[in-house]
Amino acid sequence: MxxxxxxxxxxxxxxxxxxxxxxxxxxxxxxxxxxxxxxxxxxxxxxxxxxxxxxxxxxxxxxxxxxxxxxxxxxxxxxxxxxxxxxxxxxxxxxxxxxxxxxxxxxxxxxxxxxxxxxxxxxxxxxxxEVAAGHTVAAHILSLGHRRIGVILGDPSHAASRGRMEGYRQAFSEAGVRIDESLVGTGDFTHDVGYQVARTLLDRPLRPTAILAQNDDMAVAAIAAARDLGVSVPDQLSVAGFDNSEVSRTAWPQLTTVHQxxxxxxxxxxxxxxxxxxxxxxxxxxxxxxxxxxxxxxxxxxxxxxx
Amino acid sequence: MxxxxxxxxxxxxxxxxxxxxxxxxxxxxxxxxxxxxxxxxxxxxxxxxxxxxxxxxxxxxxxxxxxxxxxxxxxxxxxxxxxxxxxxxxxxxxxxxxxxxxxxxxxxxxxxxxxxxxxxxxxxxxxxxEVAAGHTVAAHILSLGHRRIGVILGDPSHAASRGRMEGYRQAFSEAGVRIDESLVGTGDFTHDVGYQVARTLLDRPLRPTAILAQNDDMAVAAIAAARDLGVSVPDQLSVAGFDNSEVSRTAWPQLTTVHQxxxxxxxxxxxxxxxxxxxxxxxxxxxxxxxxxxxxxxxxxxxxxxx
DNA sequence: GTCGTATCGGTCAACGTTTACCGTTGATTC
DNA sequence: GAATCAACGGTAAACGTTGACCGATACGAC
The missing domain is CATH 3.40.50.2300 (Response regulator)
Known part of the structure; x- marks a missing residue:
């Protein structure tokens, strides 16, 4: 039926x-x-x-x-x-x-x-x-021996940005490294603003040897900024991203990043x-x-x- | 009321x-x-x-x-x-x-x-x-003087792929250049397959001097393949993409592409x-x-x- | 033959709107 | 003062489905 x-x-x-x-x-x-x-x-x-x-x-x-x-x-x-x-x-x-x-x-x-x-x-x-994730990537950079480390934050209205930064701070303090606030720049997760921030960081007299970007788009921008200044990645500058987005794999060099x-x-x-x-x-x-x-x-x- | x-x-x-x-x-x-x-x-x-x-x-x-x-x-x-x-x-x-x-x-x-x-x-x-768009980008490559040109097609089930190829053919025939079918590879619009196809093209004894990729992801893959083989872009190899996607701007070198x-x-x-x-x-x-x-x-x- | 049970067809209310209709009221016009 | 008209309150049908209910029929167990 x-x-x-x-x-x-x-x-x-x-x-x-x-x-x-x-x-x-x-x-x-x-x-x-x-x-x-x-x-x-x-x-x-x-x-x-x-x-x-x-x-x-x-x-x-x-x-x-x-x-x-x-x-x-x-x-x-x-x-x-x-x-x-x-x-x-x-x-x-x-x-x-x-x-x-x-x-x-x-x-x-x-x-x-x-x-x-x-x-x-x-x-x-x-x-x-996010705090743990931020900690992990910062600890990786610190374990490689970096001490002068730049940070490109994401959009401040995203709480993820604060959480990741908190993780960086924890890793720094555990390693006994003081964070240089003048090397912390604020972006908004986009490539273009990331590029500007990276340029300011790399133009400083004491250039950082590593940059922690809070997403991959800004990390790729940092690599582009370095290339435009003749700074080679990773020999002279290490860059780490966040997100494991597609661009992190298609970029060159391929990005060290955190998979979310x-x-x-x-x-x-x-x-x-x-x-x-x-x-x-x-x-x-x-x-x-x-x-x-x-x-x-x-x-x-x-x-x-x-x- | x-x-x-x-x-x-x-x-x-x-x-x-x-x-x-x-x-x-x-x-x-x-x-x-x-x-x-x-x-x-x-x-x-x-x-x-x-x-x-x-x-x-x-x-x-x-x-x-x-x-x-x-x-x-x-x-x-x-x-x-x-x-x-x-x-x-x-x-x-x-x-x-x-x-x-x-x-x-x-x-x-x-x-x-x-x-x-x-x-x-x-x-x-x-x-x-699409035919006209394919024609435009192929004509650009031909006008630069390229004659040995590789092609990375997109997914064959997308009619766009055929249309763009038809545009390439028209431009080639107008320029009096015969298309070398052995330099035409089939991809599927993804980076990974694009990389494989690009590698095969670049491994040929008579390497093409230019590659027409049917989207930006595959064009970026072609650049990566060239880099891995020590071939510099654009000095030894020109690469053109399609779509004007974000990656075409964040790639290095920035991609010549067609805006859709x-x-x-x-x-x-x-x-x-x-x-x-x-x-x-x-x-x-x-x-x-x-x-x-x-x-x-x-x-x-x-x-x-x-x- | 009787009882309980399962299956079937059919009817009906309900969900929360919209639209049409009717009758009433008050204001406007000549 | 009568006629015209807009605004208003109230009622009811309709949209297509679901779920409950009732009565009728068929089936097996006792």
Whole structure:
């Protein structure tokens, strides 16, 4: 009987009306993903991770990029609430906006936060220990013998930037090396600004022998700046990035970087959001999960000159 | 009165139920975007272009990446039809699958095709003349004096690959240069395969003095292969890419490439789809629009050695 | 033959809007 | 003062599905 109905449905190629289903089920089967002007590779990893989990589910993914959340969190909140979503995945820096979290909690919109850095007890959290990751890469540079080390920070509104810097500081203090604040420049995760900052660092009379960039795009920019100044990498200058994005492999020399399991974290965030939405949340799915970083030593770092 | 109602609604923070609106309006206000395992920068440009048009509209964007359309077009068709969309944007190579077009036409799902290469009279078409673009970049290389020219093709299932090659052929024949088929290798638009193909080309006894790669990722791979073989770019080898993706600017030397207005084309496709959906289609919006490419001569191409 | 059980067809309310309709009221016009 | 019109409150149908319910039928166990 069941079979006959299915066959007849197929014959008429009948598809149930999703709007009517949504109306009765009181949900839209839409999951939102919001992020901010980040590098293309990061965005695509994020999307693919979430989509990987959504495959073979009824849920569909709506992309909602939004720039400058920090200055107008309530606008993003309205956008998310108007979008008719069942749940939303919040990537940095939106996941660290308390006002935004307040808004969506008030409207009872379930959400999962990907690598948040503040209020770690709010909502579903998929975390990576940025401090530890920053520590690892800084320790690598220090162990090679570098002592005069430049830093290119990311966008200050991203809490990741602060976390990674904190990790650098820990590694420096453990190695008994004082951080030279005049060698710490602030970028915004883009190649162009990274280039400018790298130029200022390399133009200083006492040039650093290594640069820690907080993402790969800025690390590649630092290599470009070095090349334009006739400084060879890694012989005269070591450069380390962050993210293990595609550009870190296609750059020359290939970048020493830290792999962030962005795809896995996005998958995980979607997994836990679905668990909450469907009420199938096992204890395992609901508890906080930490993802681990991985240092990838490639060709852009070496011992400092004269060592 | 109207004002009072609005105020009361705001006070109760009442939001109309989208599912009920969809049910009565007989549309979901969802627009799909489907594409296939392409470079991150291309995907993001595509999405941002479409999102740019959708901003301040009621429509939301659902992303539906799908790999290997060529071998299973009807599966993608089912996916699209089940997604409850009002319309769909088809990027290559899905836009060139006649079976897929048949399916979605049968179900009366409006669609817009971004840079299709076959059946140009079906559906809404936003086109770029790939043949002309291929012609332009090949003519540039020929005008520099190159005669022994290697080619790295993209994925054969992308019609763009054939179109660009056709443009190369025209330029060669106009210049009276015979194409050396043994110097034509087939890649798949990825860096890794591009590297392999470049290595084979550069290992030939009579090394080409220039390489035409069908996208930037493969062009960057060709530069990496040359570097690994001790061949300097552009002194001993010129390399030209395609797409003007971000990597073409961050690479060293910066790539000579062809700018494809991907973002503008995606905007345009969304614009025309919305015009059809809302029935506000002016004659201007409904007629076919051609976008023009632009040759960007940068540092990776020069005259061949000894000229 | 009786009882319990499973399966079937059919009816109906409900989900939250929108649109149309009707009747009433108050203001405007000649 | 009568006629015209806009604004308003209220009622009801419709969108396409789901889930509950009822009654009828068929099946096996006792």
């Amino acid at each position: 069941r079979r006959k109905v299915k066959e007849a449905a197929a014959a008429l190629d009948y598809h149930p009306n999703l709007a009517a289903q949504s109306l009765i089920a009181r949900r839209s089967f839409l999951i939102g993903l919001t992020y901010e002007r980040p590098s293309p590779s990061y965005v695509v990893e994020l999307q693919n991770g979430a989509l990987g989990r959504l495959e073979n589910e009824r849920y569909r993914l709506v992309v909602l990029p939004f720039n400058h959340v920090a200055s107008r969190p309530e606008e993003l909140g309205k956008l998310l609430l108007r979008a008719g979503l069942d749940g939303v995945l919040l990537a940095p820096p939106a996941c660290d906006q308390p006002l935004l979290l307040d808004m969506i909690e008030r409207q009872k919109l379930p959400y999962a936060r990907i690598t948040p850095h503040s209020d770690l007890d709010r909502g579903l959290v998929v975390a990576m220990d 399991p962005v795809r896995e974290m996005a998958w995980d965030a979607a997994d836990r959001l679905i668990a909450e939405l469907d009420g199938t949340g096992s204890a395992a799915a609901l508890q906080r999960r930490d993802h681990v970083h991985e240092l990838l030593v490639r060709a852009s770092t070496a011992a400092p000159p004269g060592l | 109207r004002r009072k109602v609005k105020e009361a609604a705001a006070a109760l923070d009442y939001h109309p139920n989208l599912a009920a609106q969809s049910l009565i309006a007989r549309r979901s206000f969802l627009i799909g975007l489907t594409y296939e395992r392409p470079s991150p920068s291309y995907v993001v440009e595509l999405q941002n272009g479409a999102l740019g048009r959708l901003e301040n509209e009621r429509y939301r964007l659902v992303v539906l990446p799908f790999n290997h359309v060529a071998s299973r077009p009807e599966e993608l068709g089912k996916l699209l039809l089940r997604a409850g969309l009002d319309g769909v944007l088809l990027a290559p190579p899905a836009c060139d699958q006649p079976l897929l077009l048949d399916m979605i036409e049968r179900q009366k799902l409006p669609y817009a095709r971004i840079t299709p290469h076959s059946d140009l009279d079906r559906g809404l078409v936003v086109a770029m003349d 207005p991907v973002r503008e084309m995606a905007w345009d496709a969304a614009d025309r789809l919305i015009a059809e959906l809302d029935g506000t289609g002016s004659a201007a919006a409904l007629q076919r629009r051609d976008h023009v490419h632009e040759l960007l001569v940068r540092a990776s191409t020069a005259a061949p050695p000894g000229l």
